Amino acid sequence: MAEHLLDVKNLSVQFHTAGGIVKAVRNISWHLDRGETLAILGESGSGKSVSASAIMNLIDMPPGEITSGEVLFEGRNLLTMPTSERRAINGRRIAMIFQDPLGHLNPVYTVGWQLIETMRIHGIDKAAAEKRALELFTRVGLPQPEAAMHKYPHQFSGGQRQRVMIAMALAMKPDIVIADEPTTALDVTVQAEVLALLAELQRETGMGLLLITHDLGVVAEVADRVVVMNSGEIVETGTPQEVYHNPQHPYTKKLIGAAPGKGAIHDPQGAGKPLLEVKQLVKTYGAFKALKGVSFNLQPGETLAVVGESGSGKSTVARCLLRLEEADSGEAFWKGRDLISMPRKELYGLRRQIQMVFQDPTQSLNPRMSVYDLISEAWVIHPEILPKPKWKERVHELLAQVGLSPEHAKRYPHQFSGGQRQRIAIARALALEPQLIICDEAVSALDVSIQAQVIALLDKLRQELKIAFIFIAHDLPVVRDFADHVMVMKSGEIVEIGTAREIFGNPKQDYTRRLLAAGLDPDPEVQHTRRQEREALPA
Amino acid sequence: MTMTQTFPETTTKTTIEKEPSGFTKVIGMLWRDKFAFFAALFLILIVLCAIFGPMLMGDAALHQNLRGRNGPPFVITQGWLYVMGSDALGRPLLPRVVVAAQNTMMIAAGAVVCSSVIGALLGLVAGYSSARVSNIIMRLADVIMSFPSLLLAVIVLYILAPSVGNLIIVLAVTRIPVYLRTTRAEVLEIRQRMFVEAAEVMGASSTRIVFRHILPMVIPTLVTIATLDFAFVMLAESSLSFLGIGIQPPEITWGLMVSQGKQYLATAWWLAFWPGLAIILTTMSLNLLSNWLRVALDPAQRWRLEINRKGAKANG
Numbered sequence: 079m080a081e082h083l084l085d086v087k088n089l090s091v092q093f094h095t096a097g098g099i100v101k102a103v104r105n106i107s108w109h110l111d112r113g114e115t116l117a118i119l120g121e122s123g124s125g126k127s128v129s130a131s132a133i134m135n136l137i138d139m140p141p142g143e144i145t146s147g148e149v150l151f152e153g154r155n156l157l158t159m160p161t162s163e164r165r166a167i168n169g170r171r172i173a174m175i176f177q178d179p180l181g182h183l184n185p186v187y188t189v190g191w192q193l194i195e196t197m198r199i200h201g202i203d204k205a206a207a208e209k210r211a212l213e214l215f216t217r218v219g220l221p222q223p224e225a226a227m228h229k230y231p232h233q234f235s236g237g238q239r240q241r242v243m244i245a246m247a248l249a250m251k252p253d254i255v256i257a258d259e260p261t262t263a264l265d266v267t268v269q270a271e272v273l274a275l276l277a278e279l280q281r282e283t284g285m286g287l288l289l290i291t292h293d294l295g296v297v298a299e300v301a302d303r304v305v306v307m308n309s310g311e312i313v314e315t316g317t318p319q320e321v322y323h324n325p326q327h328p329y330t331k332k333l334i335g336a337a338p339g340k341g342a343i344h345d346p347q348g349a350g351k352p353l354l355e356v357k358q359l360v361k362t363y364g365a366f367k368a369l370k371g372v373s374f375n376l377q378p379g380e381t382l383a384v385v386g387e388s389g390s391g392k393s394t395v396a397r398c399l400l401r402l403e404e405a406d407s408g409e410a411f412w413k414g415r416d417l418i419s420m421p422r423k424e425l426y427g428l429r430r431q432i433q434m435v436f437q438d439p440t441q442s443l444n445p446r447m448s449v450y451d452l453i454s455e456a457w458v459i460h461p462e463i464l465p466k467p468k469w470k471e472r473v474h475e476l477l478a479q480v481g482l483s484p485e486h487a488k489r490y491p492h493q494f495s496g497g498q499r500q501r502i503a504i505a506r507a508l509a510l511e512p513q514l515i516i517c518d519e520a521v522s523a524l525d526v527s528i529q530a531q532v533i534a535l536l537d538k539l540r541q542e543l544k545i546a547f548i549f550i551a552h553d554l555p556v557v558r559d560f561a562d563h564v565m566v567m568k569s570g571e572i573v574e575i576g577t578a579r580e581i582f583g584n585p586k587q588d589y590t591r592r593l594l595a596a597g598l599d600p601d602p603e604v605q606h607t608r609r610q611e612r613e614a615l616p617a
Numbered sequence: 618m619t620m621t622q623t624f625p626e627t628t629t630k631t632t633i634e635k636e637p638s639g640f641t642k643v644i645g646m647l648w649r650d651k652f653a654f655f656a657a658l659f660l661i662l663i664v665l666c667a668i669f670g671p672m673l674m675g676d677a678a679l680h681q682n683l684r685g686r687n688g689p690p691f692v693i694t695q696g697w698l699y700v701m702g703s704d705a706l707g708r709p710l711l712p713r714v715v716v717a718a719q720n721t722m723m724i725a726a727g728a729v730v731c732s733s734v735i736g737a738l739l740g741l742v743a744g745y746s747s748a749r750v751s752n753i754i755m756r757l758a759d760v761i762m763s764f765p766s767l768l769l770a771v772i773v774l775y776i777l778a779p780s781v782g783n784l785i786i787v788l789a790v791t792r793i794p795v796y797l798r799t800t801r802a803e804v805l806e807i808r809q810r811m812f813v814e815a816a817e818v819m820g821a822s823s824t825r826i827v828f829r830h831i832l833p834m835v836i837p838t839l840v841t842i843a844t845l846d847f848a849f850v851m852l853a854e855s856s857l858s859f860l861g862i863g864i865q866p867p868e869i870t871w872g873l874m875v876s877q878g879k880q881y882l883a884t885a886w887w888l889a890f891w892p893g894l895a896i897i898l899t900t901m902s903l904n905l906l907s908n909w910l911r912v913a914l915d916p917a918q919r920w921r922l923e924i925n926r927k928g929a930k931a932n933g
Contacts, residue, residue: 429820490916
């Protein structure tokens with residue numbers, strides 16, 4: 079067998095923590111050839127990033143420790159190489175693209191300077207570096223590349239910043255590019271563009287691309303081969319087609335089963351008197367119009383999904399309804415009373431009826447309060463709901479309802495995983511017995527399989543308790559199984575609003591269609607046809 | 618991520634077992650941190666000295682013996698009261714240090730507690746209320762800060778009589794801006810956090826948000842500043858005494874003893890050394906204890922103080 083470009087053999091890495099030794103990866107082996115895209119697929123905590131960190135010498139030792147294995151780059155073991163030689167390889171032969179480009183670009187230098195600097199470190203003279211930098215900016219599709227050279231990182235959008243990062247990674251014409259969740263922080267349409275750019279550049283340069291991701295859709299879109307990881311071990315390898323259609327390991331099956339957008343579509347109940355009636359909601363921040371007159375109705379017990387990319391104003395709608403922000407004009411009738419113009423004192427009683435679940439449960443739960451305190455706070459604020467002797471029992475009941483156990487009540491938020499924390503946040507919202515829960519990207523920070531569980535939980539609660547939901551998301555497939563109505567937003571306006579069946583089956587607007595086409599399907603074949611559709615759509 | 622996922626499993630075991638009572642739990646957590654444990658013991662000793670010292674040794678501390686002036690330490694021919702030596706008037710140092718603990722602790726603790734409580738409250742108001750109220754409070758703090766604190770103290774104590782109570786007020790006022798500014802800065806950051814917003818959505822009142830959600834996050838910082846301020850206040854008090862407007866002899870404080878002993882440093886070092894040592898040890902103990910408190914109050918850090926016990930239980 080021919081020698082691989084990069085060959086990881088029996089790598090084991092462990093971390094010494096106060097809680098004992100954590101084995102991050104155990105005996106993993108994979109390889110990467112020239113011109114090939116290998117995807118490492120796994121959820122958070124699966125150890126998918128650890129092998130990449132080992133290659134780039136990014137593991138802090140201690141507490142980290144590489145206990146066995148070797149990483150062969152062109153036949154030479156990187157792990158036993160002197161640091162100076164590794165430094166010459168890092169960046170020059172093996173480059174890396176990170177998830178958060180803003181965090182990895184220096185905010186006080188122009189991006190052009192940073193790109194040129196990278197090249198000059200590796201011994202290219204100034205004039206040549208400048209020429210190459212301009213070439214690269216043109217190549218990665220930055221608008222007005224010459225002007226872009228003199229801009230600072232904050233002046234770019236998320237997608238453009240990721241393009242800058244790609245340009246920097248490609249500066250030295252590396253043999254291998256490692257991309258760690260390169261599109262996770264980006265909007266769906268931008269994600270599709272960035273992935274297409276990566277694939278194109280790879281075809282041109284013949285580099286090996288190692289893609290670390292949690293998203294089956296990304297794998298289906300670009301990968302030649304995929305390695306599935308779970309709790310530090312490789313559970314499956316193969317082509318995306320093999321793995322998707324014929325998964326061998328139960329974990330892979332579970333992961334594929336959890337992918338959203340395959341269940342039955344809900345049909346809304348008949349129309350009655352609306353619970354919430356929003357009319358011409360307007361909100362501006364200085365000169366920026368966040369909402370340009372948004373109107374919609376919500377029936378009791380119904381789910382309205384609000385979908386849009388970042389900056390579309392979807393979260394502003396929620397914040398205005400809850401009076402976390404004051405709307406400029408417009409009305410929102412909740413059972414006949416206007417939420418927007420209501421005095422703050424009256425609002426207190428209404429807080430009970432409308433609750434919110436936030437995007438990031440790590441931040442929305444007070445780290446110094448136990449689960450019991452977090453949930454029972456609702457009754458401290460609204461003592462009329464429940465007399466104190468019954469609190470304990472009710473907390474246990476609520477925890478059971480969201481799939482946690484009563485003994486969890488004594489613990490603190492940091493002792494739970496992300497999915498469990500979101501369940502706690504949901505239990506807290508339920509404690510007030512609301513009639514409407516607004517979920518602001520409530521599942522986007524969670525792993526796919528956890529996402530599916532939380533959505534199933536919300537669906538169950540809706541059926542049992544007849545609660546209405548406004549479900550804000552940036553991703554269409556997520557809302558498909560859950561929503562009755564879907565509202566698509568773009569730059570502060572409603573592009574299209576209709577039943578889930580209408581939106582998913584027969585979208586009328588180009589933007590909705592583009593959004594649907596940009597979503598990545600876990601099935602490689604579906605994804606292939608979708609890519610062709612996307613290319614056919616007008617930009 | 619891995620850590621947060623593995624952690625719950627290990628804690629389940631301890632929650633199933635019978636929970637020890639609150640007091641033994643605290644003692645256990647103190648014992649984990651040996652430095653904090655001995656710091657706590659030392660502070661208890663100091664507090665006992667402050668309470669009972671004047672009662673037991675009040676007379677001995679004032680007993681002059683002009684033939685034994687500047688007597689060296691570690692000589693007990695005159696009795697064990699003279700183990701630390703004696704001062705320029707031949708008074709035994711050991712009882713003086715013990716007796717001085719009362720005034721010193723009263724002034725330092727009084728000033729630190731007053732300034733931190735008032736400063737923190739004003740800081741919370743300034744951080745959480747409207748911009749106008751915040752501006753008024755901040756400008757007042759600027760006025761205090763722009764005025765040299767020693768000068769302020771001189772003026773106030775010249776007008777009022779120099780007593781323990783007035784000394785506490787003066788020292789507290791000059792230290793308020795430190796707490797105020799720190800608290801306000803922290804509040805401005807914390808009020809943006811998601812859990813504050815979540816509480817607001819639940820209908821929590823401003824008072825509840827400030828005291829239940831924001832204050833607990835600010836307290837660790839305030840406690841750390843307060844312990845450092847303790848030493849500052851003790852020394853500031855001594856410089857006031859030196860100027861003749863603080864505590865006056867025959868009343869004594871550690872600060873006063875240090876400044877009185879200064880002129881004999883070359884010939885009788887022990888005059889300034891023992892009270893100085895008392896100041897250093899007290900401050901250091903407070904610091905160690907506040908460090909322990911910061912960890913013990915943070916649910917995410919507390920396991921560091923509980924971890925050994927878990928191991929012991931597993932073995933036993």
